[in-house]
Amino acid sequence: MKRTIKKVAVIGSGIMGSGIACHFANIGVEVLLLDIVPRELTEAEAKKGLTLDSKIVRNRLVNEHLSNSLKSKPSPIYNQKFASRITTGNTTDDMAKIAAVDWIIEVVVERLDIKKMVFEQIEKFRKPGTLVTSNTSGIPIHFMSEGRSEDFQKHFCGTHFFNPARYLKLFEIIPGPQTSSEVLDFLTDYGSKFLGKTSVVAKDTPAFIGNRIGIYGIQSLFHLVKEMGLTIEEVDKLTGPVIGRPKSATFRTVDVVGLDTLVHVANGIYENCPNDEQHELFKLPDFVNKMMENKWLGSKTGQGFYKKEGKEILSLDLDTLEYRAAKKASFATLELTKTIDKTIDRFKVLVKGKDKAGEFYRKSFAGMFAYVSNRIPEISDELYKIDDAMKAGFGWENGPFEIWDAIGVEKGIEIMKAEGLEPAAWVTDMLASGSSSFYTIKEGATYFYNIPTKSQTKVPGQDAFIILNNIRESKKVWSNSGAIIQDLGDGILNLEFQSKMNTIGGDVLVAINKAIDLSEKEYQGLVIGNQAANFSVGANIGMIFMMAVEQEYDELNMAIKMFQDTMMRVRYSGIPVVVAPHGMTFGGGCEMSLHADKVVAAAETYMGLVEFGVGVIPGGGGSKEMALRASDLFHKNDVELNVLQEYFMTVAMAKVSTSAYEAFDSGLLQHGKDIVVVNKDRQIAEAKKHALIMAEAGYTQPIRRNDVKVLGKQALGMFLVGTDQMQAGKYISEHDRKIANKLAYVMAGGDLSEPTLVTEQYILDLEREAFLSLCTERKTLERIQFMLTKGKPLRN
Template sequence: MSKLIIRKVAVLGAGVMGAQIAAHCANADVPVVLFDLPAKDGKPNGIVDKAIASLKKLDPKPLGSKDRAQYIEAANYGSDLEKLRECDLIIEAIAEKMEWKLDLYAKVAPYVRPDAIFASNTSGLPINALSEGMPAELRPRFCGIHFFNPPRYMPLVELIPTATTDAQMLDDLEAWLTTRLGKSIVRAKDTPNFVANRVGVFSILAVMHHTQQLGLGFDEVDALTGPSIGRPKSATYRTADVVGLDTLAHVIGTMDATLPNDPWHDLFKAPLWLSALIEKGALGQKTRAGIFRKEGKKIMVLDVAQQDYRPSAGEVAPEVAAILKNRNPAEKFAQLRASSHPQAQFLWAIFRDVFHYCAYHLADIADNARDLDFAMRWGFGWSMGPFETWQAAGWADIAQAIQADIDAGKTMVNAPLPAWVFARKGVHEAAGSYSAADDALKARSALTVYDRQLYPEQVLGEAPKDRGETIWENDGVRLWTRPDQDARIGILSITSKAHAIGNEVLDGVIEAVARAERDLDGLVVWHDAPFAVGANLMQVAEALKAGEFDLLERTVDKFQRASMTLKHAQVPVVAAVQGMALGGGCEFVMHASHRVMALESYVGLVEAGVGLIPAGGGCKEFALQAHTLAQRAAGGDVYLYIQNSFQTIAMATVAKSALEAVQLGFAKASDDILFNPHELLYAAIRRARAMAEAGYRPPMMSNAVTVAGRNGIATCEMMLMNMAEGGFISAHDYTVAKAAATALCGGEVETNARVSEQWILDVERAQFVTLLKNEKTQQRIQHMLETGKPLRN
């Protein structure tokens, strides 16, 4: 592991990227000094103060929780440069103008410690040229560190060394970025726009070129270039609006200015319609108008021929949609090539030209094909990189098809495919990925930080990872170990679709815990995201249809026993959480002995959305929390600590990060929050081992839980009455929320009565089954199954 210690970061530039980089460092418990110019009016730090305030309002949220903003200190270049001496890492993130950056470097260099790292977040300016703006003694600790927007959510960081960058420093920085900030690193060469933007912007240019050539609408193209081909929902033109049309034009301009010898150079021009939008100030999402704009509830799209906006209604033609549904990549690409439909011709053309561009430039822009593919996955959200897609579709056949189109003059340019393309059967193999610059296969990085990633993301063609040794499994779970990590720590993986919790999972959890108690020292609950999406609603709906309420009550009882089995196991149970942990999944998380959570964990008790309340012990756990907190408070009023839990359940509130999960009571402050989800299993196994070595003892069942009782239920009802009278909730919302209040408050008992945990579980279960018998709850369940959306009835 890296020994690099970064106690404080400075970010120079409080624009969109700079402020959000600062936010993500604050998320990771790293204090930040955020700099910008002194404000012309008002407080000197007014520009930065405004940027910090805006971080709390943005969506998606740059801050893991709003309180993280307190770790960002405002500063300005006029009076606060001395603060730079406190900083171990300084990230420059000002506008993409070489002269501005060099002027800033000259101003701040005297305040940079010799042992500090100075990095530029430039998206494409030459790193070696920027390095020349630093004093010679600081250049070994200078590099490019290109985050992608938004920095909290986009995994990719491109690290770009200069000719004088210290190699050990770069290795240490890569390790720190990987674990502390949770980033996926690609080492890039100092070429214009580096790797991801070089290919990504070319891909956008190719789409624009063929949109015009084939006369397609922007909305039609977005229907084609989204999830149907493994790209984000924002597709191409909507992504351009989100990025900013002025930003896109600037990056295109950078390619035009810095790549004069690129065979595609003549195509590095912003289309006339794009320039016209920018001149009008229609820059995309930030100006509420660009290629798309909203008029009331209607989405309008620019029609170039009409020079005006029209309703957006683009769709994939049925015959093209049928081709895209073909799961055989070779057949799919052959069908696209053979089809005469303009949409199919368009899709083949954009894939072909990106393949052509990537092959031609691989030696210049990336160390190997794996880095290029990962750059597009992590930086642009593609499900597969260009080379993976090509290899999956049949390397030789696609190569011949591209060459045939080059010969026929159908490609954007007639640059030849490199000879290596025809000499190989693909670029990804078990031994590594092809480097055109070295004409050799390159293995993955050997940095020790990657030993923490037991199941790293892989490219097509890599050797499959060790799946461990199975101890026991049924239709819902698998109990297994990784002997190379710790043979006596079991790993329990839910194997059902979307990790939904049905009868087979409940049986599996109870059996797996029993086996762990008998044969192992600890248990980790881990599998790929999502952690669990809750109860298997299909099983519930089938039982409702058959009127099997006794069966449903027994299933709820089993759910509660499974949760309590996790909580009271004689070995530590560590939940390794990533992605969604909703409903019953959240209850499993709450009942674990300890949680190791990825920052991007979305946790909540969402049963109200289908007209139910938590009944796998979730209400009971919140009641226990209230009891414990009340014991420490003057007066000991347990209801004070029920209010927030009641609102959380009644409103089906979901934590949007692991930090928020702690605040909402789904996790504890003592739990571990990791920023790199690929490190979860490694950390969870070691946490379970540490707990076992420390002589872990499970909590005892309490028979003296103080509950809010009738007065608590009545107080909750007063809140509900006000909401109902204001039209904020329906009559059935009221019914569901009152059931939650009844469970949280321990049922119809005296206020401050002492009851057992089992009593609260019984109240939960009774309220849950009563709601199941309600016709409106049954309607909500059916609607969720049919549409995937909640019904407000």
């Protein structure tokens, strides 16, 4: 049976329900969002003479919840315009409308009696065959569908989104006793392909997979912090980016999520898992009980493990339960990992540490390894699902079995035994059977140890992905210290940056030219893409700073010229070049995207020409390209100045899109040419597909442009008046005005007496000259230095 999702109903509009509604709107689905009718009027409603029968009052809760969600940061929606895809209503007046939807998602309060009442109501109106799912995080699925019809039970299961629904990728699918395999297969595929999620089918066990392991991890740290006499700052230092976890690490994450949420799930596991060998670990420590009594729940109550007073962040002392000034945490073991770029390579070093950090890692990993091995087959039959759940739901770069592999399976058992723990029997059976690791890579695919068959089995669902980690060495064509070129097959190459934060320096520029050379000679097309946290933070400003400080202006001029020429080579090569940005795509990374034949952007792409923040204008063709794109939009009888001004302001205000969809609004991406992929894992494969389509359709090398219309003095005068007024009103500094005036000169095409058609090279020369002149300014050097040392822009 072919099933399509054109419209969904979300029942329950709280933080989670509104977030799920927004994410369906993100992908173009029509949403009906419903909540209950208020029981009483607010003071404001009573003053206006409204009654409980008024539609405004009856839909107040749902409208307030959605409005609050849309205002929240980070935003749950890719573009505020997409909110028009959501229609609101209430469960009393509008429930009949669910007959017209394809999928009904229940997101009401976590009480079985209330959920069962909602399902009874749903059954009155849903058409047969409609999917019904619950976003429960802990109530057993089999209890919910009791008493419902055969058709309802067949099309019912749990679909557990993690909050916030837009950003966290885990999508747990939990079958009920009667859920059909067709429904499970459909939801698995839909979650991955359309929602951009990591779909994991979980067993109907308490807290499913992600929260069962995640809450164990947090609870074990709660006990370990007391046992080892650690501070919360020390634990957050040890459990953050150094081991590939979010910056919020442990305690700050609990503050953000809410201590009450964590307590609710931990209590559920404690009550419903009496046979768990770590049952007592889920009992809440005294300090957590006290915090719950005090309502110190985290961000939502203004204080939790951390508390902000004015500009100062205070930390909770777990012994005295009093707040104190935060203490900087440092460990010798962590210093040893500073030169190790890849997180996965750090674990071997961390568990060998001779200080408190080393002891902490040995204890916490020993506990985690033992726990996850014992959860098979209880919560999952396949070990890769546990890793997938932790990476997608908790933002871990590596799952527990991947970390265990990195340390070495036998070494992992050794540190377990030192802590009085034993792995599950299947782990020693695995070693006895000749498998020395949980995962292996073969022919670009990942295989996992299959416990029943005692053999390595291919992880399903990979065929839609190209995983660069799996082909980096086996498919390598060429590399230098800044980048590596891989053969993706079918005549398409991929260029992957390898520099710190994927900055673009001399090595990367050499690699881009080499990749184009190779593609033009022996291949059909080129993808420029990577699977790091961010596509590129832009040009190597450290290199620019050194040249400017040393006053090596000829070398700097040549470096900028090489950058410009390389971007133009991306535009005017003899093969299609597809750029695949994601995450931070700033400055030079953005300029590269602007010059591609096509951009295949991940939905979570934060793109912008941010050079103003370091005191310069875009110098790698970005200023030229914004002038060119404005020129292409000039139409007869247009107020051309207004069009140009929009593009000028995008650069001058260093605007960064909060999603790829927003980048279309600012002209950084182009409708009809560039596309967006919601699932980042599919991005390289999708980019390769489009490069191949262009190549096989008969790609023709583009002709360089000599028809860019610039407006000269007419535009320049307007911009200069505007920057004068901005400075006079104290909106910008004197140096901001100087940078803006330089940009104005470039985008106006200089001080030509009338509108003129010019070549791209003409504007590039103006751009390079402006960039160079700004590099001679002391205030620009101060801005670059501040960015290099502090990691944030300076306003001077």
